[in-house]
Amino acid sequence: MLNLGRVPAARSLPPGPREALRTLLEEVVSTTPRRRRWWFSRSMVLVVTGTAVLGGAAAAGALVAARPATDKKVVRCYSVAVLEGGNFAGVTVARGGDPGAIPIEDALATCAELWRQGVVVAGVASAQDPGIGVDAPVPELAACTLESGVAAVFPGDAGTCGRLGLPDLLAG
Amino acid sequence: MTVHHDVPEADSVLWRQAAGGSPAAFGTLFERHADAVYNHCFRRTASWSAAEDLTSAVFLEAWRRRRDVVLSSDSILPWLLAVANNAIRNQDRALRRHRRLLAKLPPEVAAPDVADDAAGRIDDERFMRGVLAAFEKLTPGEQDVLALCVWAGLSYTDAAVALGVPVGTLRSRLSRARGHLRRLAMTSVAVGPAAAGTATRANGARPPRRFPMVVPGSEGGTR
Numbered sequence: 001m002l003n004l005g006r007v008p009a010a011r012s013l014p015p016g017p018r019e020a021l022r023t024l025l026e027e028v029v030s031t032t033p034r035r036r037r038w039w040f041s042r043s044m045v046l047v048v049t050g051t052a053v054l055g056g057a058a059a060a061g062a063l064v065a066a067r068p069a070t071d072k073k074v075v076r077c078y079s080v081a082v083l084e085g086g087n088f089a090g091v092t093v094a095r096g097g098d099p100g101a102i103p104i105e106d107a108l109a110t111c112a113e114l115w116r117q118g119v120v121v122a123g124v125a126s127a128q129d130p131g132i133g134v135d136a137p138v139p140e141l142a143a144c145t146l147e148s149g150v151a152a153v154f155p156g157d158a159g160t161c162g163r164l165g166l167p168d169l170l171a172g
Numbered sequence: 173m174t175v176h177h178d179v180p181e182a183d184s185v186l187w188r189q190a191a192g193g194s195p196a197a198f199g200t201l202f203e204r205h206a207d208a209v210y211n212h213c214f215r216r217t218a219s220w221s222a223a224e225d226l227t228s229a230v231f232l233e234a235w236r237r238r239r240d241v242v243l244s245s246d247s248i249l250p251w252l253l254a255v256a257n258n259a260i261r262n263q264d265r266a267l268r269r270h271r272r273l274l275a276k277l278p279p280e281v282a283a284p285d286v287a288d289d290a291a292g293r294i295d296d297e298r299f300m301r302g303v304l305a306a307f308e309k310l311t312p313g314e315q316d317v318l319a320l321c322v323w324a325g326l327s328y329t330d331a332a333v334a335l336g337v338p339v340g341t342l343r344s345r346l347s348r349a350r351g352h353l354r355r356l357a358m359t360s361v362a363v364g365p366a367a368a369g370t371a372t373r374a375n376g377a378r379p380p381r382r383f384p385m386v387v388p389g390s391e392g393g394t395r
Contacts, residue, residue, distance in 0.1 A: 004353065005322050007303060008296035011220070013227060020277050021228050022202050026195035028235055028273065034280040 067167040069107075070149030077111035077120050081142075081154040083164050091120050107169060111136045111153035122155060143169035180204075185249040191238050202231055205249050208324065211251050215323050216260045219301035220293045227265060228277060230256045231335075232270040244333035250326055254334040257316055309356055313351035321346060 012018075077088040093110055114120040115138040122139065144161035146152050151169050152162050161168045181200070190198035209230050213223035233255050234241075234248075244250045259266035267274065307315060320331040321342075341371040 002306060004303065004318065007215055007323055008299055010212075011293070011296070012206065013206050013210045013224065017224055017228075017277070018206060021206075021231065022199050024228075024273060024276055025202055025231055025235065026199050028232065029190060029193065029195040029198045032193070032235070 009086055065167060066170040067145040068170040069145050069151040072151075074150055075107045075110050076146070076150055076152040077114050078152060078154045079120050079122055079124050081156040081160050082165065083166075089124070107151040107153050108143050111141060115139065115141075145169045177232055179330070182246050184246050186239060186245050187238075187243065191241075198235070199247060205252055208249055208253055209256055211250055212256050212319065212324050213260060214296070215261075215300060216257075216304075216319060218297050218304050220297065222263070225274070226256065226259050226263065228274055229259050229266040229270050233259060242333055244330045245327070247330065250320075250334035251324070253320060253324055255338070257319075257334075261312070301336040306356065310349055310352055313345055314352055317342060317345045318349050329373065 013021075014044035015048075052067035075093045076088065076090060077093065078088070080089050082089070091114060093114070097134055111120065116136055118136045139155040141153050142156045142158060143151060143153050144164065145168070146166065152166070154164070156163075181197075183204070186197045186201050186204075190201060190346065206227060210227045211224050212221055213226040213230070217223060217226070230252060234252055237255070241248060242251050249325065258297050306361045307318070310318065316335055317331060318319065320334055328342055328346075332339045335342060337345070
C-alpha cells in the first residue's frame, strides 16, 4: 500500500563527499571577511552597561516640556521606564574613537536597533549579547533629556517623559 | 566520583560562533544536520546524486544568508530545510549560484565495497519516484508542509518557522493537503519498481505492485 508517510530509510551522506564538503565549508567560513557589528561600523561602542549612577537626573527642578540634548557623546537606552534611586537599567551607547557626536535625532533609532537585536531586553539591567538574526519586537519608545543633558530613550508612550519628570528630547 | 557528561553545544551557540567566523562551529552544525538535509533533498528529488549536490548548495546558501537565520526550538534545522525547499524548487539557479565553490568538490568516485549500497540506492530512487508521482499532484505549498511535517518529522511550530507562516496557516494547509490526498486516493496509484523505472535489483526484480494510497494522518508534526 502506498503510504506517503513511508519512504525509503534515511541514509548518511557518503563519507567521501561529506568530508570534502565539510572541508570546503570550513574554508568558506574562514576566508569570508568578517563584517563588523553595526555600532562598530558607525564608530560607536557600548561603553556602559548595567547599573550606573544617574546623579540625580530625576531630581530635575523646573520642568520644561522639551529640551535638546547638550551632551551629544552618548545616548542611554533604558530597559524600563524607571528613574528611581538613581540606578540605570539599560545600555549606554557612546561614540568610540572619533571625537564627533552621535546624531541625537537618531537616539530613538539607535535604541530601537538595540531592542531589535536583543541587546536591550525589557527589565534587564545589562546589555545582552546580540543574537544572530534576532528580530526582537521593539516596544513603543519615548525620547527624553536627562538633567545631565544626555538623551535617554525609555520604553513607553508619549507621556513617559512627563511621568518621569523629564523633558521630551528636542532635536537640535 | 563525579561523572562529567559532554553536553553538545546548542545550535544557537554554534551558529553565533560560526557567524562570528568559527569554521569549526560551522563544521559541527554541518555534521549535525547534513544527513537530515540530504535525506530531505532526496525525498523531494528521488535522486541521491541530486540530493548530494543540493546538500552542498544548501549549506553554502545557508552561509550566504547567515544574517537571515531564524532558529526554532533552538534548532537551525527547520531553517535549513526551508533553504533546501527553495534550492529544490530552483535547483538550477541554486547550483549555478555556487558553481565556483562546488567545482572545488572532487568528482564522485564509486568504491568497490559499496556495490550493495549502490543497489540499495537505486531501489530507493525507484521507490521514491513512485511516491513523488502521487506527491507531485499536490500544490507546492501542500508538498512543502507534508515533506516537513510527515517526512522530516518537524513539529507544527518548527514547520511553521521553516515556511514562514503562522502555525494556524500551517495547520490549515496540512488539512487541505490531507483533503487533497483523500480525493486523490479515490483512484489507486501504481507505484513500485516496474511502475517507476526499468532498473532491476541486484538480488532479483520485484513484481510490480498496485497500492491504494494512504493519507498521512497525525504522524509527524505533533512534537
